[in-house]
Amino acid sequence: MQFLESIYRAKNLRTLFLLLRERDYELEMLLLNSFHHFKFLRTLILDCPIKNLPDVVKNLIHLRCLLISENVRIVELPETFCNLCNLQNLNIENGHCFKKLPQGMGKLINLRHLIFHHVYYSGNVVFPKGIGKLIGLRTLREFNLGDKDDREGCKLGELKKLNKLRGTLKINGMENVVTVDEAQNAQLKEKIHLRGLELLFETSAFLIEQKGGMENDVKVLNALEPPPNLQYFKTRAYWGNTIYTNWMMSWTTLKKLQLIGSENLEHLPSLGQLPFLEVLVIAGLLKVKKVGDEFQGIEDSKNKKDYDIIFPNLNSLQFGHLYSWEEWIGMGGTGEEEEENDNGIVTNPIIIKIMPRLQSLKIEDCYKLKSLPDYLLTAPSLKELKICRSQVLEERFQRGTREN
Numbered sequence: 001m002q003f004l005e006s007i008y009r010a011k012n013l014r015t016l017f018l019l020l021r022e023r024d025y026e027l028e029m030l031l032l033n034s035f036h037h038f039k040f041l042r043t044l045i046l047d048c049p050i051k052n053l054p055d056v057v058k059n060l061i062h063l064r065c066l067l068i069s070e071n072v073r074i075v076e077l078p079e080t081f082c083n084l085c086n087l088q089n090l091n092i093e094n095g096h097c098f099k100k101l102p103q104g105m106g107k108l109i110n111l112r113h114l115i116f117h118h119v120y121y122s123g124n125v126v127f128p129k130g131i132g133k134l135i136g137l138r139t140l141r142e143f144n145l146g147d148k149d150d151r152e153g154c155k156l157g158e159l160k161k162l163n164k165l166r167g168t169l170k171i172n173g174m175e176n177v178v179t180v181d182e183a184q185n186a187q188l189k190e191k192i193h194l195r196g197l198e199l200l201f202e203t204s205a206f207l208i209e210q211k212g213g214m215e216n217d218v219k220v221l222n223a224l225e226p227p228p229n230l231q232y233f234k235t236r237a238y239w240g241n242t243i244y245t246n247w248m249m250s251w252t253t254l255k256k257l258q259l260i261g262s263e264n265l266e267h268l269p270s271l272g273q274l275p276f277l278e279v280l281v282i283a284g285l286l287k288v289k290k291v292g293d294e295f296q297g298i299e300d301s302k303n304k305k306d307y308d309i310i311f312p313n314l315n316s317l318q319f320g321h322l323y324s325w326e327e328w329i330g331m332g333g334t335g336e337e338e339e340e341n342d343n344g345i346v347t348n349p350i351i352i353k354i355m356p357r358l359q360s361l362k363i364e365d366c367y368k369l370k371s372l373p374d375y376l377l378t379a380p381s382l383k384e385l386k387i388c389r390s391q392v393l394e395e396r397f398q399r400g401t402r403e404n
Helices: 002-009 025-032 055-059 079-083 180-185 205-211 214-224 301-306 391-403
Strands: 015-019 043-047 065-068 089-092 113-116 142-144 167-172 194-200 232-236 256-260 279-283 316-320 334-341 344-351 360-364 384-388
Touching: 055 079, 180 214
Parallel strands: 015 043, 043 065, 065 089, 089 113, 142 167, 167 194, 194 232, 232 256, 256 279, 279 316, 316 360, 360 384
Antiparallel strands: 334 344
16 A cells, blocks of 8 residues: 555556456555546556446546456446547456446547457447447447337447448347338448448347348348448348348458358358358258259359359358258259350350369258268368268268278
């Protein structure tokens, strides 16, 4: 305590790191009450088991960075926190217990980075109206939508003017978007600096009935028009029975795609013509029974000559929990094209490469799948083939191994 009092004379202190692993109420109070001595703080790092942010923090008007570690037990920030108009970086690592952002968040006009850790919990943090005023935001890893009946909760339209966002944006609560206008109002296509986007639905059968059925999710997803320069895209628990690909096919830069838990999808979207797709994960599509040429992006067999390479850069493909999946068929590596010349109709062979760079194929919990296409088993770059809890396939491969 004497040492702490001795540094009160450091009036120009810029960085203060408070580290206290075990609860010591007297020392804790002394530490927290010391803030008013350091009016010129730029960086404050809290790593002590405090439950409330002291009111005196509102006077740290020069503060640029606040880090709240996982050791801190603060559940919400006080409204007075929003007086820190020069704050640029708010890093919240105690997502396991943090519950709510203050209603006046829109006052933090200089905020550049709003970062949550502990992703399994941060989706529960309540975001208020007004986030959309933070037009200088560069980093917003989590964006949580309020319930449609929550007047104080955050709506998707708050994203409209946040066009400086970079990195990856995860939107939790997509099931609360009930109109096409609300989806369009987010203006995601204007977020040209975003490289990753995750759309997370948490939809119960009751909620689906309340908001107009699975057709609503289809319309909302199509109306979003995600950014054109994405390298990573993920959906989870999407309830629609189809995924429109009119905007998906415009992603000439997409490298990683994950479709998780879309229980009503009966057919995979056409993905074979995404030129730079490297990683594809498909899991939890419970109604898919057959995968065919539509997955490769070949709908018209007469025009197969237009598809010389399918999935040209895919190197990792993973399927999991497709419990109804029985067939995986697809055209082979060769085909025929009819051409008319002076000598009549001539049949010319065409060669189509499918997944020429595939290195890893994993299939897990696809109990009914009977076989794999030949082009997969003869893929020139395949190094890893993992089949787990897919009894029919496992038996066939074991039998084939014994015969060879």
